[in-house]
Amino acid sequence: MTADVRLVRDLVATVDDREPLVVVIGDCILDRWTVGKAERVSREAPAPVVRVTETIAVPGGAANTAVNARALGARVRMVGLIGDDESGRVLRERLETAGVDTTYLVEVPGARTTTKSRVVGGDRVVVRVDELAATPDAHAGARLAGAVARAVRTADAAVVCDYDLGVQPEDVVPVLDRDRPSAVVVDAHDLTRWAALHPDLVTPNSGETAGLLGRDLGAGSARVPVVVDARDEVLARSGARAAVVTLDRDGTVLLERGADQAFRTRATPASEQQASGAGDTFCAAATVALAVRAPLRDAIAVAQAAADVVVREAGTSVCTAAALVESVTAPAATVVDHDDLATAVEAARAAGRRVVFTNGCFDVVHRGHTTYLRQARELGDLLVVALNDDDSVRRLKGPERPINTAEDRAGVLAALACVDLVTVFATDTPIPLIERLRPEVYVKGGDYSPEMLQETGVVRAYGGEVVMVDYVPEHSTTAVVRRIREAAAATAAAAAADAGTDGAAVDTAPATEPDPAP
Template identity: 55%
Template sequence: MTTTDATTRSRDYALNAGVVTELAAMRPRVLVIGDLILDGWWDGAAERMSREAPAPVVEISRRRFAAGGAANTAVNLAALGADVRIVGVIGDDEAGRELRSILSSSGVDTRGLVETAAGRTVAKNRVVSGEQVLVRLDDVNGDPYPEEALEAAAEAAEASSGWAELEVICDYGCGLFVPALTARLARRVRRPRPCIVDAHDLRRTRILRPDVVTPNAGEFEQLCGRLDPGRRAEEVPARREALLEASGARSAVVTLDREGSVTLSPEGGVHRTFAHPATERQASGAGDTFTAGLALALSGGLPLADAADLAQLAADIVVRRPGTSVCSAHDLRAELAPADDAAVDHDTLEARVAEHRAEGRRIVFTNGCFDVLHRGHTASLRQAKRLGDVLVVAINDDDSVRRLKGPDRPVNTATDRAAVLAALECVDYVAVFSSDTPIPLLERLQPEVYAKGGDYTPEMLRETAVVRGYGGLVSMLDYVEAHSTSGIVEQIREHRPTTVPGGVG
């Protein structure tokens, strides 16, 4: 495994969409051994309190399930393009069957799953109302796994050892990695096959002599002492030797949640990544995604620091999504090299809006030409986003702008306007429409809220009757003293400062 730090890696290297495509095309063979968890998300309305206790009553309307723990690492690896096999223990129960189905449908080879009637599948079920997790219900094993189940898991790991190009060990303290199993894994003949360990207690897996460990801040502090909350990234490198000695590893990537990560290479180099935090309160499993991204990159021969960059990007993508999510190679490519046309076609938009609505998310819709984006636009768009959860911005195509504004408009094409709007953090989707009004798209999407700039009134808008007709809300945004596009264009032509007021439109 090649590792390096940011100061010595190749100057002509850059993480880009082409690199992601090449990694996925390699189809690296990755073996995941670890604790398997079924993540559940139970959604419902909480509109009253129980008479039996001071607790909300949640009327469950939907149950969602996802792979968790080592299983989540495996499905992320498969989505990123790896050829994945998984080894672990599940119970002979409904949760185990659900987890096996999720893994198989995600393209993960499940021949290494060991099923036992003497233990239950570990499951973590979150009860959610609105955007708030109210309680988590964990099904865990009170007794150790039977010896025959652990023996079968060890045999499955050994059978795939010669096949794998990289190995990921995921020890979340759920009972798989007893001393006898780790000792047996350590006795296998080690090919030049990188081993990554993601473990709650890295002392348990020290015997494996991993190439890379990926402790989070809490796991790091467990081995190396408490970090100053304001200087965690600066203090980690000073404790490099203590971490590597305690974990038995050659190198490490320490993840610091909202502060990114710190890579400690074998040669002593240090590399820092920076996270892009999100406000999503339901997100879970970003650490599994980080490990999967790191594994994919290392299996493709990327230096450790560059692998950490890719892993950070993958984690950033999933923390923006609710629940336990998966990052795919397509997601990475889209993040690294957005399409020239950032607008979403109407069929895709309708499907995504339906998915968000099924998750209980409130859709906000606004529209305009947005020819030259200015402060009035951005202020109104931020205000519109606060009216719900998902903001859809529909823009007139070039022909309809010409019909509305005159032959010398638009200044910017629909492709350029869509790309600029899509880059705004408050905007979730951009769509282009060809009619003079967005009424056909409104009728199709039926957003809960239709927002329009404060220089209009509901009575001025043909859209008002349509929105109110299906039960939606028309919301007029505050008038923003800023700049109108027409005024800006005129003043540019006359070489005057732009001070004409305006808003969304």
Template identity: 50%
Template sequence: MEISAGIPPDEATRGGEGLTPELAGRLFRAGSKVVVLGDAILDVWLSGQCDRLCREAPAAPVVDVRQQAFAPGGAGNTAVNLAALGADVHMVTAVGDDLAGAMVLEELRGRNVRTDHVVVSENRATVSKRRVVAADQVLLRFDDGDRHDGDDGETARLLDALRVALDAADALVVCDYGNGVLGPRVRRALADLRPGLPLLVLDAHDVRRWRSVSPDVVTPNAAEAGAVLQVRLPQDSDARVEFLDRHREQLAEAAGADSVVVTLDRDGAVLLTGDQPVHRTWARPAPDNHTSGAGDTFTAALTVGLAGGLPVTTSVELAQAAADIVVHRPGTAVCTAAELEQRFGTFHDAAVGPEQLARIVAEHRSAGRRVVFTNGCFDVLHRGHVAYLNEAKRLGDVLIVAVNADESVHRLKGPDRPVNNVRDRASVLAALSCVDHVTVFDQDTPVELLRELRPDVYVKGGDYTPEMLSEAPVVRAYGGQVRALGYVPDHSTSAMIERIRSTVATGGTT
């Protein structure tokens, strides 16, 4: 794994490809400059009480509005989420010279988004989306505003503003939701500018329109990915992941992108990048009426991670954690850096004791869930670990990871290991969305845990075969399955630790 510039080697040693509160905090405080180009919308939430129907139209409810809330929507919501995660955000868009446009700008400025590069146009009516809410349910949404491409004058001003805003930028996020502003002339101009552009993240309803711009990452949702492939994706989550994996080249080619991250709402997200193994995240489901803007939050956190030098798999995990926070709130919500740091901090005491874990497994089993179990030292989490844990989770419904205690690692790996204590190792593992429960064991093998928990599937990663595993007879004796997954060589961890130690000693970064 590469250690990114800007993340100290000692912090990279602790986290590897996992996230710790310290690493997340440094990432958010780095203040990466991010330019957001796209459709800024005014979101309006009209909330009240509904206890009668309209006499003029008996099927229509009457809502007594008690509260109004305003928020930047569309690309504006992506911008405010970026700012809330510590980025230095510059908004580039066009709004009308009207009340809605003025309110969008006011809301953006109030949330630490720079609006120096926003074009105010007399030939445009700002798009607004008004939702009427009662008893936490959206009863009606009505939209207004212009969705046409800008005229020559507006487009020229927009592109001039973009060129100025991009000076010394770490990332450009393009948000194309079909609400005007981003027409063919803007796409052609960006294609011409592409060699000099920074990290380019695209969130668009139709990624094919931006193929000539060659984005680094695109973030379509399931329906948008299906439109690209001209099929309706399977409804079963595992089948969807497999289908997307099989069609990764077609998706990447259509978008002209290096990496494709398909968001699957309550089923998490799927990362497809080059020939790397598919990486899936698992979400904490929420009601559909609490999901407004969650995709914008996901894109914002993904961008902050990538701009800060995190590996793409870690950045996707960061994005999923941010989306999980906002989907449990009503309205157009924003995830802050402090909330994410706190979330990762909660994993510090993540390890579950054997007795409690046995009760948890019994509950899963009574609910008909398939339990998968694996174990290891996981001294510094690297991409091989992450890939095999991700694959292990896909073998069932619940993934339990048993971590060797410090004394056990010392016996197995030598006097200078572990580098990270068991509390840190467990917390980094627990922060992965594919891991459901973490426990610690003192023995050199987890045989006693396996006898107690009786998981449906026992998984090991590395150059093992089932016949080489001393645990295999125990698992087979109670009717469980034994699986050996992808090669996770120990020397990759050892080599990484030696490189980090060398880097620390010389005071450099790699």
């Protein structure tokens, strides 16, 4: 699932109305990005020489979670340890500029603030240099516990961000046990450290989940069934009521106690090699949603949409409420011409994404269509739907079709969460478009077999795969149109009878036989 327009709009409006208080507790990091052009290799060592054009410093780690939560409309208090050094001062200033309350930051005299500095040459990170804070002493831990106690009063939600850089469970868990907000989320490298807190939600990535289970999860989409099968073990070891495992380009899997089926979201992968902090954004958005008591699955869907926003940006980025709404309310950008489609498919393939292609008339979209499109989306990372134009529909279906214009049909398909790109074609078959795009998977729904399709030979010739997905009986477009006409005819006949006529002029015959295709 991907968050739909109404869900995102309603959540953003609720957050704006209630202004929930979110407390972020954890390891604060200052992210520095030094950006320039890498034009040659140094004579001193086999390393690129970067001519610097820009240096920026932004909140990272738990501090990035805090600024994302604030950008989404929550009131935010940041609790963490920083040094009394320049990096600490810059980090505090950046947080305050973003609107985060830094009253509860604990400044440790003589300590270093964790800083991660990246040098970017051209389009990639050349090197990252980490300056890590020392493990805090007992006095600093006691001060942190006091800050947590003050910050969580009247809070709607608390999120713990533990990157193994200083924040200790023994300083935080007893405080949250005494004064627990309605939602507690934990994002930690080692979730077992926080099991005693019994979080409402934990957000491990693939590597952290593998560490929690003590075994490899596999690669790509093959990780999904492994994670689903390990639900009870993940929840038991983390002590959590629910866990959402983030699987980068494969989206997320939500594990809930007692749920019959795991809930999934789909990611929108990006090729941006400089992107950082999407996990912080995901965690922030989920926490903000839970702070206004959104259902857990809605919170996860919105969090995925927020993470999709920032992976398209370079550096450590922030998803604002406005950007989140815009990302789900611009379906027109999904409808593209053939040239733009070819460019998008090429970029997706370069990023390692698997392209799925299907086509049809999609005149009156019904449950049969949506079922088969969801199944098609499961087969890859980018679903392209090619739509017959109005003239070709008339040639295929008869002069009374289409019911809806190509523009309307494209707009409806573009609004479906499972559809990534829509294009319109004028030929009777999509073969010319298939030959140009060469999708990895060609999908058809209905009661076809591959041997019935002209496209099968073309796809198999370049090494593609042809897949037939389930047919949903009694859900063809022609059947829907027939039922509408029959209902209209019955109504007209009844009206004619009431008026004393025989209704002989009413046409009750279906236009054509039911069609097995979209």
